[in-house]
Amino acid sequence: MSSAWSKFASPSTFYPLAGRMIPVFWVLAAGSLLVGLYWGFFETPDQLGGSNAQKGYYRIIFLHVGAAWMSMWLYAVMVGWAAIGLVFNTRLSFMMANAIAPTGAIFTFLALWSGSFWGRPSWGTYWDWDPRLTSELILFFLYIGYIALHSAIDDARRADRAAALLAIVGLVMVPVIFWSINCPDPNQCAALHQRSGLGKVDGNILFAMLTTTLGFWMYSFATTLMRVRTIILTREAQTTWAAETIQAEARA
Amino acid sequence: MNEGLMQFLSQGGYAQFVWGAYGMALLLLVGEVIGLRRRRRTILARLRRLLRLGTPPDNPREHE
Numbered sequence: 001m002s003s004a005w006s007k008f009a010s011p012s013t014f015y016p017l018a019g020r021m022i023p024v025f026w027v028l029a030a031g032s033l034l035v036g037l038y039w040g041f042f043e044t045p046d047q048l049g050g051s052n053a054q055k056g057y058y059r060i061i062f063l064h065v066g067a068a069w070m071s072m073w074l075y076a077v078m079v080g081w082a083a084i085g086l087v088f089n090t091r092l093s094f095m096m097a098n099a100i101a102p103t104g105a106i107f108t109f110l111a112l113w114s115g116s117f118w119g120r121p122s123w124g125t126y127w128d129w130d131p132r133l134t135s136e137l138i139l140f141f142l143y144i145g146y147i148a149l150h151s152a153i154d155d156a157r158r159a160d161r162a163a164a165l166l167a168i169v170g171l172v173m174v175p176v177i178f179w180s181i182n183c184p185d186p187n188q189c190a191a192l193h194q195r196s197g198l199g200k201v202d203g204n205i206l207f208a209m210l211t212t213t214l215g216f217w218m219y220s221f222a223t224t225l226m227r228v229r230t231i232i233l234t235r236e237a238q239t240t241w242a243a244e245t246i247q248a249e250a251r252a
Numbered sequence: 253m254n255e256g257l258m259q260f261l262s263q264g265g266y267a268q269f270v271w272g273a274y275g276m277a278l279l280l281l282v283g284e285v286i287g288l289r290r291r292r293r294t295i296l297a298r299l300r301r302l303l304r305l306g307t308p309p310d311n312p313r314e315h316e
Contacts, residue, residue: 249296
């Protein structure tokens, strides 16, 4: 590992760096979300025809797809940090994984909730045990499990490792969600997620979807960095740099 | 202008579904940020107090 990386692996270096990045991500998040949602509500048709006709409620898609993508992406990133922590034994890596979990859980919940509210008017049901919905629900339980397991173990380092292992084992769920898009037999479950390519989606709708997703991604950066800074201060409180920072924040 | 607003709010008659979904998102995402700010303030205050008392905080717990 080059010395440049080692420097960034140090919490004391990362703390102020993260602090400077947070406002940038907030601006990007706000901008993307405003543009994306404006576009989604005002530049798209009020209803869709075709084989899977949709009325006004389809606009939930901008929230639903963005939240679902983030739920999967954040989980993968969380596992990435957990794996780095296990391999290189770097404290900050585990702190990053811990920082991501709550935001990931929230987006997973929003994917499920918005999906429910979309499913009721369009396909007649708030819920169905189709492969994608079920696996997304399991992903939600994995996030909660990660957080709960980490809370339950007193020793921070042990908690980090145990939760990291859980996260890694659960990674199998992400490809399951991503590829389980066809209900094999429409008589067995509601055809909520049929195979459809992004290329077939209306340009304005696609733009709004991607922009909203970008907004959620920037939001996740901001909240994760905010959370990790608090985690860093808590864990590193015995060090001089942290003590000085804590005192300085009091005056700020 | 008013008609446009009413049309927007009603979302083709599906207001409860569209706003039910987006409303929850607003609630949770704003709530998350507010929670993060509060947590940071609480932890800073606690750590400051501990430092002032001269007892270095040991075995720090993230989840209190």
